[in-house]
Amino acid sequence: MYLKKPAIERKWLLCPHCGMKVLLYDNTANCSGVFVKCTRGCRRTFEVQIRGGEQSPLQEAKK
Numbered sequence: 326m327y328l329k330k331p332a333i334e335r336k337w338l339l340c341p342h343c344g345m346k347v348l349l350y351d352n353t354a355n356c357s358g359v360f361v362k363c364t365r366g367c368r369r370t371f372e373v374q375i376r377g378g379e380q381s382p383l384q385e386a387k388k
């Protein structure tokens with residue numbers, strides 16, 4: 326069985342603090358342990374958490 330999805334959709338990763346667009350990922354992305362700085366918005370640093378092409382919902386709920 327070929328289960329891997331093609332990378333067809335790109336989405337913005339949003340800053341969990343202020344909601345600004347920080348970086349682009351596609352629908353096959355998996356990421357943790359990577360930290361980026363919100364350069365356009367609040368300038369805070371946060372961990373990039375993407376599982377199976379979706380930004381972690383827990384991360385989005387954080388304040």
Ligand SMILES: [Zn+2]
Pocket residue numbers: 340341342343344345363366367368369
């Ligand atoms: Zn921010």
